[in-house]
Amino acid sequence: MYRFAKAAVNISSQAVRQVRNGSTMPQDFHAKYGTGLMVSGGIFCTAVWAYVLTQTGITWNVSPVGRLQPKPWREAEEEE
Template structure:
């Protein structure tokens, strides 16, 4: 338990120092790469789902309503 508490205090102190003095990364990262990353991620996601939907042969469990007729569940009484 002592090691966990010591690590937690160390991580908290490190986070406080980082907030106080600023992160080591430049502040213009999002302005430089944000739009490109967003568009790249959207293109990647669209490409992967397009492949999955068209090429993998997965049988999607679409609704059988109106396509399947139920069987009679009891014998007809005479």
């Protein structure tokens, strides 16, 4: 357990040093790529759903109200 704790502290201290020095990724990543990623993600999502809704032939759970009629009631036969 001691070795595991020592290794965990070592890894976390290395991560802290990288974050402080800014060596993990450029600081302007979101400014550089954020808008493009959001737009391309939105276009991709819209295209996939357009394909699913129009081309796959999935029968969705549409409400049967007004289209289904109840079966006529049958009286239970009384046995004597």
